[in-house]
Amino acid sequence: MSKTNIDEINRNIYDIKNKDEYDFKIKKGLTPEIIEEISKQKNDPDWMREFRLKALEVYNKLELPTWGPDLSELNMDEIATYVKPKSKLNDSWDDVPEDIKNTFDKLGIPEAEKTSLAGVGAQYDSEVVYHSIKEDLIKQGVIYTDMETAVREYPDLVKEHFMKCVPVYDHKFVALHGAVWSGGSFVYVPKGVKVDIPLQSYFRLNSPESGQFEHTLIIVDEGASLHFIEGCSAPKYNKVNLHAGCVELYVKDNSYLRYSTIENWSKNMLNLNTKKAIVGKNAQVDWVSGSFGSKISMLYPMSILNGEGAKTEFTGISFAGKGQNLDNGFKVVHNNINTSSVVNAKSISKNGGKCTYRSLVRINENAKNSKSSVSCESLMLDDFSISDTIPVNDIRTDEVEFSHEAKIGKIGDKTIFYLMSRGLSEEDAKAMIVRGFAYPISKELPVEYAVEMNNLINLELEGAIG
Template identity: 75%
Template sequence: MKTQLKEVDNNIYNIKNKDEYSFKTVGLTEEVIREISEKKNEPDWMLELRLKALKTYNELSMPTWGPDLSELDMSKIATYVKPKTNMKKSWEDVPEDIKNTFDALGIPEAEKESLAGVGAQYDSEIVYHSIKEELVKQGVIYTDFDAAVKEYPELVKQYFTKCVPITDHKFIALHYAVWSGGSFVYVPKGVKVDIPLQSYFRLNAPGAGQFEHTLIIVDEGASLQFIEGCSAPKYNEINLHAGCVELFVKENGFLRYSTIENWSKNMMNLNTKKVVVDKNGTIEWVTGSFGSKVSMLYPMSILNGENSKCEFTGISFAGKGQNLDAGLKIVHNAPNTSSVVNSKSISKDGGICTFRSDIKVRPRAEKSKVSVSCESLMLDSISRSDTIPVNDVQTDEVEFSHEAKIGKISDQAIFYLMTRGISEEEAKAMIVRGFANPISKELPLEYAVEMNNLINLELEGSIG
């Protein structure tokens, strides 16, 4: 029995449009930053913040751990690539080649069928943004981040850099120096957004960086599901993604943040995500990492309020030439907080998967509970799979458990399936999909299908 999933078009992620832009800066200097700020016609405070971030970037050193980043040469990265269009509110107005790319990725179709709003970024700027009218009536704001800076300056100032400070690490300083695009979401008190919003980030320009900023505030008693997708065609040059996601979940609020990342395999994905969760609030992270040459991604949850909760469900799939260093950070900073982590990884064809985490239970987080489970699957012996979890317990009133497993596909399971008339190749693929199932079942249907497709794509010709 063959899988019932749709056949995958191998090329949809690799569509290359002509490298056309209306404006472009290369490198990272004060002059470049002033140029970006001027083009964006930004308020002075934002330029000052960018220049301060550049100074911090130059002061901070490169990480002494994790994957090799020596191929990254900031003097060659296009730090700002303005597409040849402004933001549109109708797909019909988006230039044809750009629209075709998003069509192939299924974004407009998904918008019609299952989303409450869509943002589509192409290189450094959002080219399309929409939100359903009924959400606007309820006071929900969903707009591109550049527009938010101008239209909601007080709200932006109140939250911008407050979750992820400029000094967090070198690549976040870089982000703040050259950020462009991204989404801004505000869900007012008590409003439940039942249908997800989605932002899709597409990087087309070779040798470019994408530095979008996403800021989401889920106010008291409100709830939101937000989906983020990313992809790029493959070039020979190194591309860079150093985005930033700042999330705030207020008292009794709920946020599910899902990411399907399929950057091309020349991408350095050095992204930063962080959430601050208040009393009784919940953050759920669902993440699938398939693409990029190098990823360093550790979403951080700060459980600041009593009874706040964090659930993390993630999968990484590293193939040839990929080094995916992913994991999470959680700080339990209030009584009765809880976190549940379920992480899986698959390595094949020389790919490297590393699960890296730091979970802290602060002295005041009495009666907190932490449960971590990691599973890794190796599909051959030229690949690597490492688990590097730090567990930091600073109080006795805590239940902390961490377990991890590493191994291969069971020969017995393959043999069993083959006795049922299933080919060895399909049997292995079924087992890998089964392994990933706890993650894919957490995604909306379309994205679960996309993830399964990505798994099929990755497995093609690699096993069996």
């Protein structure tokens, strides 16, 4: 009897390589001189140049993590941390160089912009090459721009928030990010403004043996709301590429932010990304995350519930195929009364891939009457893949309701039998089970991304029950 065969993700679109053309590529390695040169190229103000140099000092002092996937193949002497594409920042796709525009066309970005987005940012290697926002949002005072423009034009706002939510000493790769960051998006939604249609930033890394270090800073002011979507991909090369981005979210009192990510980096990418949100009184941040790409991923978005009644939800799925080690999860710290968190994490391991769910729920002494509910499920699709669940639950007060549950297993023969007894073929039954497994995540995505995700989990079925 043969077994269900679930295809790995079809990467044809994502693997399109453009010629490695650039305006400037910094030499490989990580020295104060290289940092100075990046700063010069980016025309940084003095405070930012000094910030970068201090971050490099912190990077040199911190150790690599003593846990998680093996990062020994990462050699910063072999990575170029800044690649300036052959394009300035444009507000019309017509002005973007043909090969770069073609790449984003194939990824469907301009089309999505026309139909379902209120603003788009597109980054190619280390710089944003296209940025747009709908006129009516500008009139309401919404700012959506690339990070460099924000540093120049909104220095006070940036200085007040930049790497304050994620300080450079958090871990080694945050310090690296602080030293070499380039590109990314800045969003400010003023008090009371509801942005009904999502904004999206897409990050594309084309250059081999390089890194992408975009910085996303979003401030949703009191009573405002926003849905922000982040996408990322890269073609595959033989040597490792590095992504060490940083996302800082400030969700002020009574506001709402949904942050959705479809991560589809190539399988030579080390994705060592950091995302954190500080959530105010009665505010809410929801994370929706689909993680499909990367050779190694270490990604644990974090919500810090500082305000009374603050809420967070995390809904995420990871799909690890051959050669992939996806160590993902979520962290939440409850710091005030009546706060709540809900976590729903799923993973699928196939063809020797490894998925790890790693998490922290901490309910501090002052977070009385808080609630937290965590659920994680793992599906193993063969007997040489690996799936681990490593959650830490740190409860420091009594007036809480906390529960955590996890399960691990294969597609049940009984479930297949049941569906087949209702007239479905075995293939259709298995397809339905896997799609059903992923449904709680895909239903949280905008419809076009849900379709993309379903395409990513493409089923190819054959034979009888395995």
